[in-house]
Amino acid sequence: MHTTIKVQTANFDQSELYSELQKGNVEDGAIVTFTGQVRQQNLGDDVIGLALEHYPGMTEKTIADIVSLAREKWAIGKVIVIHRVGELTVGENIVFVGVTGPHRGDCYAANEFIMDFLKIKAPFWKKEITTTGKRWLDAKSADHEKAQQWEN
Numbered sequence: 001m002h003t004t005i006k007v008q009t010a011n012f013d014q015s016e017l018y019s020e021l022q023k024g025n026v027e028d029g030a031i032v033t034f035t036g037q038v039r040q041q042n043l044g045d046d047v048i049g050l051a052l053e054h055y056p057g058m059t060e061k062t063i064a065d066i067v068s069l070a071r072e073k074w075a076i077g078k079v080i081v082i083h084r085v086g087e088l089t090v091g092e093n094i095v096f097v098g099v100t101g102p103h104r105g106d107c108y109a110a111n112e113f114i115m116d117f118l119k120i121k122a123p124f125w126k127k128e129i130t131t132t133g134k135r136w137l138d139a140k141s142a143d144h145e146k147a148q149q150w151e152n
Contacts, residue, residue: 001071001077001078002078002079003064003067003078004020004078004079004080004081004082005067005080005082006082007054007059007082007083007084007085008082008084008085009085009086010084011084011092012082012084012093014033014093017033017082017096017098018031020078020080020098021078021100025077025100027077028077028100028101028102029103030100030102030103030104031098031099031100031107032098032099032100032107032108032110032111033096033098033099033111034095034096034097034112035093035095035096036093036095036096036115037093037094038089038094040090040091042130045132046130047128048089048129048130049087049088049090049092049128050087050088050094050126050128050129051086051087051088051126051134052084052088052126053085053124053127054083054085054122054123054124054125055123058123059083059123059124062121062122062123063081066113066114066117066121066122067081069113069117070099070114073109073110073113073150074106074113075101075102075106076099076100076101076107076110077099077100077101077102078098078099078100079098079100079110079114080096080097080098081095081096081097081098081114082095082096083118083122085124095115095118097114097115098111116146116150117147119139119147120143120144120147
């Protein structure tokens with residue numbers, strides 16, 4: 001079970017990450033990926049960019065713990081989680097989650113689970129820069145409610 005976790009300032013190439021999930025992997029019949037990017041509007045404001053900070057060491061461990069929980073729940077193979085930090089502009093990639101497995105259902109569920117828990121558990125801090133100023137973003141109550149569905 002191969003897992004790659006990176007927290008980095010550099011952008012990532014989705015096609016290279018997909019190829020990494022696929023490379024030498026003849027046992028898995030499904031590959032599910034998700035890429036999040038900086039959106040242009042949020043909370044009714046025009047967004048210019050995001051500044052993301054994290055707690056080095058703890059962030060990677062938390063992500064590894066989330067992936068381990070996903071492995072306990074679903075039959076999955078390779079997992080790649082890349083999360084960017086630093087200053088990002090509209091349209092830039094923020095996060096990539098890729099999961100392989102024998103069947104698509106487990107891959108879809110595991111991918112969504114990993115993203116849901118990244119939003120509420122991983123020690124990232126996001127400052128949104130808008131045309132009207134800057135503000136820190138917290139996980140929304142909807143994010144917490146979404147993550148709670150996995151505990152049932």
